[in-house]
Amino acid sequence: MAEQIRIGVFVCNCGSNIAGYLDVKALAEYAKILPHVVFVRENLYTCSENGINEIKAAIKEQGLNRVVVASCTPRTHEPLFRGTCAEAGLNPYLFEMVNIRDQCSWVHMQEKEKGTTKAKDLIRMGVAKAALLKPQEPIQSEMDPRALVIGGGIAGMTAAMALGNRGYEVTLIEKSGELGGLLLKLDKLAPSGADAVAVARKQADLVRRHPNIHLLLSTHIDEVNGYIGHFQVSASTNGSKTQFGTGVIVVATGARVFRPAGLYGYDGEKVITQLELEEVFKSGAFAAKNVVMIQCVGARNDERKYCSRICCMVAIKNAIEIKEKSPETGVKVLYRDIQAYGTENEALLQRAKELGVIFIKYDPARPPRVEAGKVIVHHDLLGREIELPQDLVVLSTPLVAGEDNEAISKLLRVSLDANKFFLEGHVKLKPLDFATDGIYLCGNAHYPATVREAVSQALGAASRASIPLSKGVMSVEPIVSTLVDEDACRGCGLCVALCPYGALEIVRGEKGRKVRVIPVACKGCGICAATCYHHALSVNSYSDAQIGEQIRAFLEESA
Amino acid sequence: MRKKARYVNEDLCTGCGSCAEKCPTPAVDTFNTGIGQRKAIYKYFAQGIPSVFTIDAPSCRQLGQGKKCGVCAKTCQAKAIDFEQKDRMVEIEAGAIVMATGYDVFDPSVIPEYGYGRIKNVVTALEFERLLSASGPTAGHLDRPSELTLEKEIEETGKEVRKLSARIKQLEEKQGKTSDEVISQVKAGASDEPLVEWAKQAESLAEMQAALAAMNRKMAAATTAKKLAFIQCVGSRDFRFNRYCSSYCCMHSVKEAMIANEHDREVHSSIFCMDLRAVGRGFEEYKLRGGQQANIEYIRGRVAEITEDEAKNPVVWFESTTERHVKSEVFDMVVLAAACVPSAGTARLAQLAGVELDTNGFVKTDPLMPLATTRPGIFVCGCAQGPMDIPESVAQASSAAACAAEAVIGAQITLKATA
Numbered sequence: 001m002a003e004q005i006r007i008g009v010f011v012c013n014c015g016s017n018i019a020g021y022l023d024v025k026a027l028a029e030y031a032k033i034l035p036h037v038v039f040v041r042e043n044l045y046t047c048s049e050n051g052i053n054e055i056k057a058a059i060k061e062q063g064l065n066r067v068v069v070a071s072c073t074p075r076t077h078e079p080l081f082r083g084t085c086a087e088a089g090l091n092p093y094l095f096e097m098v099n100i101r102d103q104c105s106w107v108h109m110q111e112k113e114k115g116t117t118k119a120k121d122l123i124r125m126g127v128a129k130a131a132l133l134k135p136q137e138p139i140q141s142e143m144d145p146r147a148l149v150i151g152g153g154i155a156g157m158t159a160a161m162a163l164g165n166r167g168y169e170v171t172l173i174e175k176s177g178e179l180g181g182l183l184l185k186l187d188k189l190a191p192s193g194a195d196a197v198a199v200a201r202k203q204a205d206l207v208r209r210h211p212n213i214h215l216l217l218s219t220h221i222d223e224v225n226g227y228i229g230h231f232q233v234s235a236s237t238n239g240s241k242t243q244f245g246t247g248v249i250v251v252a253t254g255a256r257v258f259r260p261a262g263l264y265g266y267d268g269e270k271v272i273t274q275l276e277l278e279e280v281f282k283s284g285a286f287a288a289k290n291v292v293m294i295q296c297v298g299a300r301n302d303e304r305k306y307c308s309r310i311c312c313m314v315a316i317k318n319a320i321e322i323k324e325k326s327p328e329t330g331v332k333v334l335y336r337d338i339q340a341y342g343t344e345n346e347a348l349l350q351r352a353k354e355l356g357v358i359f360i361k362y363d364p365a366r367p368p369r370v371e372a373g374k375v376i377v378h379h380d381l382l383g384r385e386i387e388l389p390q391d392l393v394v395l396s397t398p399l400v401a402g403e404d405n406e407a408i409s410k411l412l413r414v415s416l417d418a419n420k421f422f423l424e425g426h427v428k429l430k431p432l433d434f435a436t437d438g439i440y441l442c443g444n445a446h447y448p449a450t451v452r453e454a455v456s457q458a459l460g461a462a463s464r465a466s467i468p469l470s471k472g473v474m475s476v477e478p479i480v481s482t483l484v485d486e487d488a489c490r491g492c493g494l495c496v497a498l499c500p501y502g503a504l505e506i507v508r509g510e511k512g513r514k515v516r517v518i519p520v521a522c523k524g525c526g527i528c529a530a531t532c533y534h535h536a537l538s539v540n541s542y543s544d545a546q547i548g549e550q551i552r553a554f555l556e557e558s559a
Numbered sequence: 560m561r562k563k564a565r566y567v568n569e570d571l572c573t574g575c576g577s578c579a580e581k582c583p584t585p586a587v588d589t590f591n592t593g594i595g596q597r598k599a600i601y602k603y604f605a606q607g608i609p610s611v612f613t614i615d616a617p618s619c620r621q622l623g624q625g626k627k628c629g630v631c632a633k634t635c636q637a638k639a640i641d642f643e644q645k646d647r648m649v650e651i652e653a654g655a656i657v658m659a660t661g662y663d664v665f666d667p668s669v670i671p672e673y674g675y676g677r678i679k680n681v682v683t684a685l686e687f688e689r690l691l692s693a694s695g696p697t698a699g700h701l702d703r704p705s706e707l708t709l710e711k712e713i714e715e716t717g718k719e720v721r722k723l724s725a726r727i728k729q730l731e732e733k734q735g736k737t738s739d740e741v742i743s744q745v746k747a748g749a750s751d752e753p754l755v756e757w758a759k760q761a762e763s764l765a766e767m768q769a770a771l772a773a774m775n776r777k778m779a780a781a782t783t784a785k786k787l788a789f790i791q792c793v794g795s796r797d798f799r800f801n802r803y804c805s806s807y808c809c810m811h812s813v814k815e816a817m818i819a820n821e822h823d824r825e826v827h828s829s830i831f832c833m834d835l836r837a838v839g840r841g842f843e844e845y846k847l848r849g850g851q852q853a854n855i856e857y858i859r860g861r862v863a864e865i866t867e868d869e870a871k872n873p874v875v876w877f878e879s880t881t882e883r884h885v886k887s888e889v890f891d892m893v894v895l896a897a898a899c900v901p902s903a904g905t906a907r908l909a910q911l912a913g914v915e916l917d918t919n920g921f922v923k924t925d926p927l928m929p930l931a932t933t934r935p936g937i938f939v940c941g942c943a944q945g946p947m948d949i950p951e952s953v954a955q956a957s958s959a960a961a962c963a964a965e966a967v968i969g970a971q972i973t974l975k976a977t978a
Contacts, residue, residue: 015693016693016699019693044605045605048605049574049607049609049610050574050605050606053573162961162965166961167968192926192927199927300843305843305844305847306843309838309839338834339836339838341804341838342803343803343804343919345804346803346804347802350802363881380859380881383883421840427950428953430953431950432954432957446840453951456951456955457954457958459957460956460957461957
């Protein structure tokens with residue numbers, strides 16, 4: 001006898017995130033009349049312990065064999081609800097999530113009625129699909145216990161050391177011929193006052209001597225295939241190719257300092273960047289009598305909207321260094337907002353003021369003008385223009401995304417943000433993970449960071465990476481492509497050519513040429529299933545029948 | 560370590576909440592920053608983990624006041640209530656310690672000119688957060704504290720009125736005359752003691768009814784808060800209190816102003832700041848969006864004083880430094896972005912753990928070893944080492960775990976080598 005489908009629907013208020021904009025009560029009432037639905041519950045937060053317990057209780061007491069949660073996004077909460085089903089003894093793949101927050105209440109905040117109707121459609125579709133869900137078992141795969149760290153700056157070196165110290169074999173790849181990254185170009189670090197080059201060299205020595213770290217300098221990555229636990233990396237060092245496997249990857253590729261060509265008369269001599277000022281410090285050639293620094297050059301504008309976080313502190317640090325080297329030199333900092341966040345930074349700002357550094361606020365609508373021997377600025381507080389004498393203008397420019405970021409993001413299949421920095425999995429809860437399993441990020445690759453922050457993130461990324469490394473065996477999601485109809489497959493190989501993950505191959509067997517799926521490499525994107533002329537391939541939990549049923553339910557007149 | 564008694568057996572409690580439903584004793588709701596009430600047996604907040612109830616002993620009739628009660632014990636089907644539970648001393652051995660003890664919010668009542676505690680509609684950002692919250696005491700509506708107090712007064716006065724009028728009605732029925740007759744009799748010179756008393760009570764009832772009507776009229780005319788002021792750097796970047804910047808408050812003010820506007824598109828917010836510090840990914844963009852789409856105005860200026868007008872509206876006195884003159888503006892509510900300060904127990908914990916604090920009272924770290932305290936094997940993450948936002952705290956938590964793991968594994972290797 002066919003199994004009797006018993007669906008439970010849980011509609012989440014998400015505080016006011018959903019309930020503030022949709023009629024949740026009406027949604028719950030509506031869910032009750034849908035086919036196979038035997039139980040409906042409305043929760044303030046379905047993800048709270050109470051909500052979770054209600055799901056578990058309902059599975060047991062109501063004999064539910066399908067669970068639908070209408071709430072937020074599966075990106076953050078599907079694992080939790082699947083786990084809940086599993087704990088109550090229900091196969092976790094008999095769970096379906098309906099996103100009525102990100103795709104409904106948040107985008108229809110001013111349209112309660114229409115939004116509610118849409119949410120009803122979404123729930124009806126989810127329930128229709130749930131009825132056809134089939135149990136799945138996770139795919140087990142062995143974990144390659146090695147790590148790859150990309151980038152040999154302070155973040156990359158710190159991450160490599162942390163993983164090496166935990167006993168994992170680490171390959172550290174640096175594209176230049178030297179370890180140290182941006183630190184090699186700096187003079188002193190704030191607030192420690194430590195010599196940046198010395199800090200970088202000390203860490204580089206530890207890395208070179210570390211028995212678990214395999215260092216590849218002047219090396220580019222050509223190709224990365226595979227998935228968590230089983231990445232295959234091809235790299236070339238001065239033309240010679242190497243290949244190796246790794247279980248996890250840490251991205252620590254850093255960032256570049258923006259070169260302000262064409263701005264404020266930048267010439268690299270009398271109008272220079274903060275980075276060039278540090279080179280002047282290092283060469284011992286600093287001799288200016290009146291320095292004017294200008295903040296937000298090329299940042300917080302239409303082209304580059306973001307605040308680069310560290311430039312105010314760089315300016316303050318260098319202003320202090322000038323005052324300590326040469327107290328009679330005048331230093332003026334023209335700023336929009338001084339970003340001296342936290343305890344140490346604010347203390348440095350106060351120290352700069354005590355040393356006589358003058359901070360002048362300007363309005364971006366009336367930016368300073370650099371002229372021969374002077375800078376003219378509209379003083380926002382005096383309400384008039386003032387002239388500042390200068391024999392050196394220093395421009396504080398933002399850090400911009402590394403030039404290789406787009407190439408690396410394609411190689412690793414991870415996301416970038418609008419400014420081409422690497423994008424973490426979740427802004428609050430997964431700041432060091434990518435959305436793709438087994439790949440982590442830290443330092444300036446993520447967003448401009450101080451050395452303190454970069455080191456902290458690097459240790460954290462290493463910690464995150466060590467979690468799968470320590471497990472030995474990985475469980476991979478079974479939402480993958482399956483050859484559901486071997487006879488239908490003609491072995492044409494169209495799907496093999498289109499698969500972006502190398503997860504399909506053609507093998508010759510008793511029945512001739514047939515496609516074979518490598519489940520652990522498959523990401524479940526569905527290109528193969530959509531392409532196959534003969535419907536021989538299907539993605540688990542996204543079969544033609546399941547999606548067809550969803551579409552049918554959508555087209556049904558809503559009650 | 561002392562594990563405090565919660566008077567509820569954690570293994571038995573199912574978190575069903577029927578105890579709190581039946582508990583007869585109201586107490587101040589600390590999670591909702593004192594706005595609203597909870598019961599003496601309570602769960603700190605809805606999503607709290609573990610989902611287990613706790614008795615607030617000083618408020619409890621049985622535990623704190625020595626009266627007979629035990630309603631919760633009678634109600635609890637799981638038999639989880641245990642009035643005999645005692646504090647327990649717990650000892651554990653560990654190879655490394657991570658301090659993640661967080662922070663406290665600065666008490667702005669020590670700044671007299673801002674009137675916090677004296678002016679009802681001046682609240683802290685955390686209190687405002689509870690008012691904005693759907694699971695908070697106002698279900699997310701921006702009811703002003705002055706109206707919340709008025710509501711309470713109306714309820715109390717209403718109760719008194721009902722009590723008194725019942726008593727008078729009883730008298731009228733028993734004696735067969737109306738209160739008005741009694742009042743005229745007394746006015747005409749009747750000095751019979753019970754009659755005088757009756758008249759007095761009848762008059763005070765009339766007064767109370769009039770007052771109640773006035774309060775109800777006021778309440779009916781009240782709307783939710785529409786015009787908000789956010790004041791930055793309350794207790795931080797202020798040499799009288801804390802010299803440092805609390806780092807996250809600029810963004811939480813922008814966020815709260817954004818959410819208030821999402822709840823009610825008529826809400827307008829003015830954020831008074833020295834520098835608006837929006838330094839994380841997407842923060843500057845978020846700030847700009849607030850200005851363009853959520854009725855937020857950023858005003859550069861430090862607020863000098865907050866006064867109160869007759870309608871309980873806070874009046875903000877400030878110099879707009881960009882306009883260069885002193886102004887005052889009336890708001891419905893003022894939100895103070897109070898500083899992040901070391902949590903109350905930090906100094907004692909540091910002493911016990913043998914770690915040093917920095918000049919601000921946070922746990923001291925080295926900029927190049929950001930998780931290490933001054934004592935090997937003890938690490939610190941999050942706001943215990945200084946103010947920081949959620950992503951940085953979460954990242955640091957992973958980092959501290961890495962440091963602790965390395966310390967433990969390193970120690971194991973050393974032990975093996977020396978064994």
